[in-house]
Amino acid sequence: MIVFRYDNSFEGLLSAIFDAFSLKKWPQLILAPDEVLPLLTSEEYYVQTTEGKYSRVSLAMKKRLSKTALMQLTYVWYSELPERSLLIFNYLAKIFKATHDISHNFADLDILAIKKLAKKVSHERHYLMMFIRFNAIDNQGDKVYFATVSPRYNSLPLTIDFFQDRFADQKWAIFDTKRQYGYFYDLAQTEIITLNEQDNFLVNGSINDDFLSPSEKQFQHMWYRYCQSITIKERINPKLQRQFMPTRFWQHLPETWHDLDNI
Amino acid sequence: MKDSTIKKLEILAESAKYDVSCASSGTTRKNQNGGIGSARGWGICHSYTADGRCVSLLKIMLTNFCLYDCAYCVNRRSNDIERAAFSPKELAELTIEFYRRNYIEGLFLSSGIIKNADHTMERMIRVIKDLRTVHRFNGYIHMKTIPGASSELVYQAGLYADRLSVNLEIATEPNLKHLAPDKDHQSIYLPMRHIQQHMIENKEERQKFRHAPKFAAAGQSTQIIVGATDETDQQILQLTSKLYKRPSMKRVYYSGFVPVNSYDKRLPVVKDVPRIRENRLYQADWLLRFYHFNVDEIVNDDHQELDLDMDPKLSWAIRNPSYFPIDINRASYEKILRVPGIGVKSARLIVSARRHGRLNLDALKRIGVVLKRAQFFIICHEMHSFKLQEASADYIRLSLKEPSGLEQAQAKQAPKQLVMTL
Numbered sequence: 001m002i003v004f005r006y007d008n009s010f011e012g013l014l015s016a017i018f019d020a021f022s023l024k025k026w027p028q029l030i031l032a033p034d035e036v037l038p039l040l041t042s043e044e045y046y047v048q049t050t051e052g053k054y055s056r057v058s059l060a061m062k063k064r065l066s067k068t069a070l071m072q073l074t075y076v077w078y079s080e081l082p083e084r085s086l087l088i089f090n091y092l093a094k095i096f097k098a099t100h101d102i103s104h105n106f107a108d109l110d111i112l113a114i115k116k117l118a119k120k121v122s123h124e125r126h127y128l129m130m131f132i133r134f135n136a137i138d139n140q141g142d143k144v145y146f147a148t149v150s151p152r153y154n155s156l157p158l159t160i161d162f163f164q165d166r167f168a169d170q171k172w173a174i175f176d177t178k179r180q181y182g183y184f185y186d187l188a189q190t191e192i193i194t195l196n197e198q199d200n201f202l203v204n205g206s207i208n209d210d211f212l213s214p215s216e217k218q219f220q221h222m223w224y225r226y227c228q229s230i231t232i233k234e235r236i237n238p239k240l241q242r243q244f245m246p247t248r249f250w251q252h253l254p255e256t257w258h259d260l261d262n263i
Numbered sequence: 264m265k266d267s268t269i270k271k272l273e274i275l276a277e278s279a280k281y282d283v284s285c286a287s288s289g290t291t292r293k294n295q296n297g298g299i300g301s302a303r304g305w306g307i308c309h310s311y312t313a314d315g316r317c318v319s320l321l322k323i324m325l326t327n328f329c330l331y332d333c334a335y336c337v338n339r340r341s342n343d344i345e346r347a348a349f350s351p352k353e354l355a356e357l358t359i360e361f362y363r364r365n366y367i368e369g370l371f372l373s374s375g376i377i378k379n380a381d382h383t384m385e386r387m388i389r390v391i392k393d394l395r396t397v398h399r400f401n402g403y404i405h406m407k408t409i410p411g412a413s414s415e416l417v418y419q420a421g422l423y424a425d426r427l428s429v430n431l432e433i434a435t436e437p438n439l440k441h442l443a444p445d446k447d448h449q450s451i452y453l454p455m456r457h458i459q460q461h462m463i464e465n466k467e468e469r470q471k472f473r474h475a476p477k478f479a480a481a482g483q484s485t486q487i488i489v490g491a492t493d494e495t496d497q498q499i500l501q502l503t504s505k506l507y508k509r510p511s512m513k514r515v516y517y518s519g520f521v522p523v524n525s526y527d528k529r530l531p532v533v534k535d536v537p538r539i540r541e542n543r544l545y546q547a548d549w550l551l552r553f554y555h556f557n558v559d560e561i562v563n564d565d566h567q568e569l570d571l572d573m574d575p576k577l578s579w580a581i582r583n584p585s586y587f588p589i590d591i592n593r594a595s596y597e598k599i600l601r602v603p604g605i606g607v608k609s610a611r612l613i614v615s616a617r618r619h620g621r622l623n624l625d626a627l628k629r630i631g632v633v634l635k636r637a638q639f640f641i642i643c644h645e646m647h648s649f650k651l652q653e654a655s656a657d658y659i660r661l662s663l664k665e666p667s668g669l670e671q672a673q674a675k676q677a678p679k680q681l682v683m684t685l
Contacts, residue, residue: 133365133366145363166299169297219360235316236313
């Protein structure tokens with residue numbers, strides 16, 4: 001079994017494609033540096049990431065693939081699943097070997113697998129647009145709308161355009177507590193941020209109440225009470241609710257915090 | 264915000280909750296001139312209530328005081344409930360605060376009728392005008408048009424709102440008059456027509472002047488109450504289909520009757536909300552809008568009510584065996600769309616995948632076809648016989664029933680056979 005090792009970057013993966021075609025070697029596995037080599041490895045090959053290789057592959061991709069297909073590949077990459085490298089590799093190898101455009105052949109296992117995984121990541125992206133909740137915080141006299149999230153896939157970067165367009169006239173930040181990075185928008189541009197004094201600002205992945213604006217709790221309370229009042233009691237169906245709004249997001253959703261009942 | 268605001272919010276949300284519509288789709292607006300908000304073509308739900316319904320807009324009434332006395336309505340004049348009213352400014356500010364926290368996609372504004380239709384409309388327009396001009400809000404706005412409102416005010420509302428709607432409530436006029444003595448179909452159809460006329464005029468205007476403001480870009484919608492009166496599914500769906508033939512009508516909603524009025528003798532006594540019937544009507548509605556079905560194929564004089572045990576598409580397929588089998592590898596998209604177990608997405612995938620080679624059952628399964636249902640109606644590569652010929656309508660009906668009707672039927676038969684062999 002031939003195994004490729006690469007530096008776990010997208011450019012590295014494209015370089016692996018380049019090497020495979022020039023060496024005519026087709027790996028059964030593509031591993032990141034820290035992944036364990038399987039037992040029956042006959043050959044291990046280290047991919048060197050160089051600009052000359054990946055820019056050629058990327059150019060070829062843009063020539064051969066539609067915009068949708070390119071976006072699907074990006075989404076699959078952001079899934080962060082270990083199997084994504086082999087999936088993308090096989091997909092691209094198939095596309096480049098084919099004599100005509102086969103990116104719509106959804107009966108093909110590799111092509112369908114890419115489509116399905118891309119769909120999952122895109123779904124997670126949509127969940128973020130739905131369930132991100134901003135909390136107004138006081139940042140040295142500055143009002144900033146802050147949100148914490150912990151998505152299943154790394155889909156936060158895919159939502160930034162959306163939030164930037166939507167909340168153009170307020171300062172906001174979204175922080176991914178699972179991956180320990182986030183984005184901050186300062187009315188002009190969006191920057192990647194990390195947090196230093198986390199122990200203080202974040203408690204169990206949520207914002208410490210001490211940092212909230214004085215009126216913030218009230219708005220959470222109002223939103224909670226609104227959602228309770230809009231419920232039709234005769235039709236209660238919690239299973240349906242959880243199906244549409246998975247409980248893994250509830251930590252961030254004030255409308256589900258039943259302790260707000262007592263305020 | 265004061266405690267009184269919370270109380271008002273609760274009362275007025277409570278009063279608005281029976282309006283089914285929550286869609287925030289149908290229009291795309293980018294953030295303009297550095298204001299707040301944008302609208303997305305497909306709409307975004309932001310929460311789900313414990314009854315499983317989507318919350319995408321701040322669905323609220325400006326006031327729940329009402330002159331009218333409609334039996335099915337919780338806000339009817341004769342009902343003894345708490346009343347409240349927002350000031351337009353207060354409501355606009357609340358909407359913005361919720362929006363900034365990404366709680367909502369916009370506002371759904373409805374109101375009880377105070378003084379008269381035009382006076383109420385004017386107050387409602389003030390809210391949405393404030394949102395658009397003072398707060399520079401680009402999010403979604405859905406406004407309920409008041410029955411009997413003048414054409415001029417409907418026009419103004421449409422300049423600020425994305426969607427306008429008038430609720431039909433009861434499908435036939437005598438029944439409506441019976442339950443809502445202050446309303447008749449004329450007072451509902453007239454504002455509907457106003458909306459449509461303004462939309463058509465606006466379209467022409469926009470062809471001449473590119474920057475002419477859009478009028479209610481997301482069209483209009485309406486709502487029909489199901490189960491409060493004796494209309495058949497045929498009557499309801501035929502009305503729906505007529506409404507969809509109008510260029511401006513985007514959605515018809517069905518609301519299973521919730522008993523909000525226990526003493527009125529005109530209303531039926533019901534224990535549960537007719538959820539299954541409501542669900543079947545929505546499925547039939549989808550067949551009309553996305554599956555190229557004609558209303559007479561779904562309900563007709565022989566089948567006035569939808570089958571509660573199976574979805575309307577399967578029910579149609581079983582009634583029309585002559586239409587099948589459908590050859591997955593040859594038939595047109597429209598024909599494939601009619602196979603039970605194949606939805607819009609899988610039909611599209613099938614059509615684009617089969618260009619690269621013939622599809623077999625395995626491939627169909629991977630694409631997402633529900634073979635359990637589809638197997639009776641298709642032929643494809645590696646599938647030799649056509650099953651419908653062997654299977655009777657009753658057999659299909661039983662084998663697809665949940666929980667499996669076939670097993671139940673067999674279980675029932677078992678003791679009988681035992682008796683016979685003894």
